[in-house]
Amino acid sequence: MAHSAVERRNNNRSTILLDEAAKQFAVKGYRGTTVRSIAQNIDMLPGSIYYHFKSKEALLMAVYDVGVKKITQTVNDAINEASDPWGRLEAAVSAHLEGVLDESNYARIIINIIPAEVAGLEKTLTELRNGYEVIFVKLIDDLPLGKSVDRTMFRLMLLGAINWAKVWYRPNSESPANIARIFIKFMKDPIDT
Amino acid sequence: MAHSAVERRNNNRSTILLDEAAKQFAVKGYRGTTVRSIAQNIDMLPGSIYYHFKSKEALLMAVYDVGVKKITQTVNDAINEASDPWGRLEAAVSAHLEGVLDESNYARIIINIIPAEVAGLEKTLTELRNGYEVIFVKLIDDLPLGKSVDRTMFRLMLLGAINWAKVWYRPNSESPANIARIFIKFMKDPIDT
């Protein structure tokens, strides 16, 4: 037999480490999170973190990168469930909201980390976020809108509205899916009927 | 004579100190801003700040308070220039945007400081911001909207959209007034004409 019931050395605690870092960065920001508190919450010594990542900034980068990949995946999956353009956009908005409002989700750091707060990573973080938002550029391109509609402003308005939800959202507010439906309706239909 | 041409003792560097603090808090957040860097930028020693304010938190509070008062004033003034409900709302949005997008404006910190980042001041800061936003509650109450329209969600969407502008706004983007006009139009009119 290959390896018995003996506990393997395969303690892939890098994953646990990444999870914990994601959670704390999302809630307390970059500077509000300390290497020590991350280590403590996963029963690891502060110095050990530096075996997995060469610096605190590198740790944030790793978390941010995973966060972008995960929410990109989630939103893309959601899009494929719908067929008509407006339905696809609503599905994307709903998935995005679920991601950024779920406390256990990596995606939160995408909107909770202020790039300027990190300095050394400002440019890279901003680029990663912009890359993700390309999904919405395409979705909005596919909408049947009048010639006079500025699609860029349309996107900036919609994304701003949903990203700001983190500020006012409470677990007993409307559900992410409802918020998505309501916001899309505001954009799509005349307001007074 | 009262006091001659002799240089007055009126070295009111408290104002300069407050200005610099406002600027740095707005850009780098509370934790990202250090007492030292504020002092350095106005040629003052770190310790001297504690003559004017008893703590870093007290300094933030002072800045935040001035910020809320200033933007409240600005927006209220703008409202009085218009008469119809939609026009008043657009004026308010425009004034709000000008305030929060102007780098030299105190109002920026209202949206760039995350209350949860400060801990000891979370409640107070949130209350101050909510107090300001009452202006928009009233403006939206006055709109001629259909019975089925959720005015709270309407406000959250609109305020979110304009508050997020800080993330993408560049001096060569649309002007604050144009952004206000476009966003209000999105909310008011059918999208495809």
Place this chain on the structure above:
DNA sequence: ATATTAACCAAACAAATGATTGTTTATCGA
């Protein structure tokens, strides 16, 4: 002229924090 006070400077402190170094333990392939 003297006393008082506003407004700072100079220096330092204690705590917190990111990071480094040397060592140990456990697993696995040869």
Place this chain on the structure above:
DNA sequence: TCGATAAACAATCATTTGTTTGGTTAATAT
């Protein structure tokens, strides 16, 4: 069994950060 290596520990360092303390200077009041 042995050597290599992954993964962590234990201890410590150097720096940063908010804050304090005591002294200094110049304007104002008495």
